[in-house]
Amino acid sequence: MTISEKxxxxxxxxxxxxxxLNEAIMEEMKNDDTVFVMGEGVAERGGSxxxxxxxxxxxxxxxVIDTPISEASFTGAGVGAAITGMRPIVEIxxxxxxxxxxxxxxxxAAKYKFMTGGKGRVPIVVRTQGGSGNGLAAQHSQxxxxxxxxxxxxxVVMPSTPYDAKGLLKSAIRDDDPVMFIEHKLxxxxxxxxxxSEYFIELGRGEIKRKGKDITIIxxxxxxxxxxxxAERLAEEGIDVEVIDPRTLVPLDRKLIMDSVxxxxxxxxxxxxxxxxxxxxxxASIIQEEAFESLDAxxxxxxxxxxxxxxxxxxxxASIPQEKDIILAVKKTLNFKIG
Amino acid sequence: xxxxxxxxxxxxxxxxxxxxxxxxxxLYRQGLIVGYFHPYLGEEAIAVGACAALRSDxxxxxxxxxxxxxxxxxxxxxxxxxxxxxxxxxxxxxxGGSMHIADVxxxxxxxxxxxxxxxxxxxxxxxxxxxxxTEQAVVIFFxxxxxxxxxxxESLNLAAIWNLPVIFMLENNHYxxxxxxxEASRTEDLYKRAEGYGVFATAIDGNDVKVVYEKTKEAxxxxxxxxxxxxxxxKTYRQGGHHVNDPGKYMPxxxxxxxMSKDPVQTGRKYLINEGGFSEDEVKRFETEIENEIKEAVExxxxxxxxxxxxxxxxxxx
Ligand SMILES: Cc1ncc(C[n+]2csc(CCOP(=O)(O)OP(=O)(O)O)c2C)c(N)n1
Ligand SMILES: [Mg+2]
Numbered sequence: 306m307t308i309s310e311k312x313x314x315x316x317x318x319x320x321x322x323x324x325x326l327n328e329a330i331m332e333e334m335k336n337d338d339t340v341f342v343m344g345e346g347v348a349e350r351g352g353s354x355x356x357x358x359x360x361x362x363x364x365x366x367x368x369v370i371d372t373p374i375s376e377a378s379f380t381g382a383g384v385g386a387a388i389t390g391m392r393p394i395v396e397i398x399x400x401x402x403x404x405x406x407x408x409x410x411x412x413x414a415a416k417y418k419f420m421t422g423g424k425g426r427v428p429i430v431v432r433t434q435g436g437s438g439n440g441l442a443a444q445h446s447q448x449x450x451x452x453x454x455x456x457x458x459x460x461v462v463m464p465s466t467p468y469d470a471k472g473l474l475k476s477a478i479r480d481d482d483p484v485m486f487i488e489h490k491l492x493x494x495x496x497x498x499x500x501x502s503e504y505f506i507e508l509g510r511g512e513i514k515r516k517g518k519d520i521t522i523i524x525x526x527x528x529x530x531x532x533x534x535x536a537e538r539l540a541e542e543g544i545d546v547e548v549i550d551p552r553t554l555v556p557l558d559r560k561l562i563m564d565s566v567x568x569x570x571x572x573x574x575x576x577x578x579x580x581x582x583x584x585x586x587x588x589a590s591i592i593q594e595e596a597f598e599s600l601d602a603x604x605x606x607x608x609x610x611x612x613x614x615x616x617x618x619x620x621x622x623a624s625i626p627q628e629k630d631i632i633l634a635v636k637k638t639l640n641f642k643i644g
Numbered sequence: 645x646x647x648x649x650x651x652x653x654x655x656x657x658x659x660x661x662x663x664x665x666x667x668x669x670x671l672y673r674q675g676l677i678v679g680y681f682h683p684y685l686g687e688e689a690i691a692v693g694a695c696a697a698l699r700s701d702x703x704x705x706x707x708x709x710x711x712x713x714x715x716x717x718x719x720x721x722x723x724x725x726x727x728x729x730x731x732x733x734x735x736x737x738x739x740g741g742s743m744h745i746a747d748v749x750x751x752x753x754x755x756x757x758x759x760x761x762x763x764x765x766x767x768x769x770x771x772x773x774x775x776x777x778t779e780q781a782v783v784i785f786f787x788x789x790x791x792x793x794x795x796x797x798e799s800l801n802l803a804a805i806w807n808l809p810v811i812f813m814l815e816n817n818h819y820x821x822x823x824x825x826x827e828a829s830r831t832e833d834l835y836k837r838a839e840g841y842g843v844f845a846t847a848i849d850g851n852d853v854k855v856v857y858e859k860t861k862e863a864x865x866x867x868x869x870x871x872x873x874x875x876x877x878x879k880t881y882r883q884g885g886h887h888v889n890d891p892g893k894y895m896p897x898x899x900x901x902x903x904m905s906k907d908p909v910q911t912g913r914k915y916l917i918n919e920g921g922f923s924e925d926e927v928k929r930f931e932t933e934i935e936n937e938i939k940e941a942v943e944x945x946x947x948x949x950x951x952x953x954x955x956x957x958x959x960x961x962x
Contacts, residue, residue: 345820345821345823346821346822346823349822349823349894350821350822371823371827373789373792373793373820373823373828373829374759374760374789374790374792374793374820374828375792375793375794376793377794378794401757401758402758405758439678439679440678440679440730440741441679441680442679442739442740442741442743442744442757443739443740443744443757444743444744444756444757444758444761445680445743445757610957610961611961612957612961613739615738615739615956616679616730616736616738616739616740616741616744617730617737617738617739617950617951618678618730619950619953620738620739620950620951620953620956623953623956623957
């Protein structure tokens with residue numbers, strides 16, 4: 306149990322990302338009887354990363370459901386339950402396994418509102434986690450947000466802090482559309498301030514994680530802490546970086562991004578996912594379309610290499626953006642000269 | 645092959661798997677192995693019995709709990725150890741690790757990080773055999789958890805309608821991570837699912853290597869004579885948690901004790917003495933030989949280099 310142990314002092318209460326997620330689910334399940342949780346090992350075991358710990362005791366087996374390893378069907382069951390009046394939170398252990406639920410998400414959930422002329426709603430949240438950094442190798446380390454970003458009808462949320470995780474999950478659960486809620490395995494133990502009083506973060510509203518005037522870094526999920534530490538290093542050299550976290554990729558807070566880029570006149574996008582066909586490429590094209598005259602240099606992208614994630618830890622590291630890669634890209638962008 | 649040689653080979657594999665896993669668990673605890681590591685302890689008889697019945701040109705499909713399958717099929721211990729220690733000399737240059745060992749030389753189509761992911765691959769191997777018209781066969785290893793994934797049902801049906809030479813070797817260890825089979829299936833006798841698809845099926849004691857060997861041999865005869873697929877449900881139990889970091893506290897003591905008393909390696913040891921004619925001293929010497937071989941392989945793997953970044957990005961990544 307995580308909630309009851311918290312101190313009274315709500316203002317600077319510090320908790321872990323996974324505890325913040327747990328609180329969001331607890332609160333929403335208390336608030337609304339139609340919210341329920343389903344997935345492998347979510348009940349008795351409390352989830353592989355302890356996000357659903359304590360829920361079974363609080364809400365019982367009817368609303369905290371352990372499933373067999375039947376991802377396609379239990380996700381589809383979530384979609385069907387959502388269509389018929391429930392608000393399921395379905396957990397898929399690794400984003401790598403979401404490829405098994407693609408029909409239910411892409412062809413069923415994402416299309417339902419459209420195909421019913423807007424009358425049918427699918428208020429499902431699929432919680433999953435991605436990313437590398439643990440030596441879990443090629444089938445447990447991918448960053449697949451672009452797959453969902455590509456599909457009209459889905460919302461895509463990728464929180465980078467405990468505060469954002471809680472506020473965004475609460476909004477995702479109340480949202481009437483299917484939401485892919487993508488956590489990062491390296492963030493679960495990260496701590497941050499989370500107020501005790503209830504709050505929500507609107508889907509589609511990004512945040513400036515660090516104010517700066519020379520260049521804008523746009524990134525999300527576990528690339529936010531990395532971009533922030535790169536920004537601190539660059540500050541020592543007199544480069545003032547603004548770091549923007551859209552927090553939700555769909556809907557995307559274009560205004561926040563454009564305002565920042567128009568101010569700094571330079572942009573670097575950092576994503577953990579492989580470069581090819583990634584969200585960064587799309588955001589770069591949007592910036593180039595909407596803020597071309599403001600740019601002093603081409604928009605740079607720092608992304609994962611186009612490779613499956615290797616098991617060997619050193620090579621795994623070499624396959625995804627590191628602080629030094631971000632620093633290099635920032636400097637290169639600022640040194641850009643035409644001709 | 646004489647009885648003596650037969651049981652010698654069987655026991656060699658049983659004991660090698662046991663010692664391999666114990667060594668790897670130690671290396672894991674020392675921080676030398678990272679990621680997920682799922683030991684095959686307690687299930688050795690299934691891989692060893694089944695593979696002993698196979699021909700050298702047959703195929704197997706393995707799982708995330710795959711070291712036993714690889715060893716029983718004649719895999720190279722040095723390459724396996726180098727792989728789990730993330731070294732260049734490993735099966736996959738250290739890029740795959742424990743869950744991604746495949747061995748073309750022994751027809752091991754590979755371990756898999758996706759539960760159930762290998763089952764259709766085994767159907768594909770059966771299909772290629774059937775198109776080529778050879779007398780090869782396939783053993784698909786998978787566990788109770790995977791049997792609840794849709795691919796299992798679809799694959800059973802495909803194997804049935806295409807009459808494929810495929811053995812579904814269901815290692816029912818009664819758990820998918822911490823979820824007991826009673827909670828994931830209304831019947832614990834998973835072999836019964838085959839009947840509805842018109843597939844021959846039987847349940848056996850998966851801890852007795854002789855039983856597994858004989859039943860696999862029988863099933864293979866059915867397969868090779870063109871009478872189609874066979875499902876063998878081998879009942880067994882893990883001798884520990886799901887992976888190295890899982891203490892497995894949820895496993896009831898009595899049941900664990902029961903299966904410990906039916907330890908597959910000890911059972912195999914008795915066969916080696918009673919049917920293979922080995923003396924206790926001979927077995928001990930044999931065991932020391934195996935232990936030394938693995939010790940040597942561990943040293944080799946520990947001391948061998950990792951793949952360089954240059955080589956990785958310039959030669960391997962495409
Ligand atoms: C498609 C998929 N879902 C979930 C997982 C996570 N997972 C890894 S092993 C495992 C349990 C597998 O149980 P079972 O098939 O019985 O194999 P066992 O571990 O008993 O050998 C689970 C759920 C996975 N790897 N792949
Ligand atoms: Mg199992």
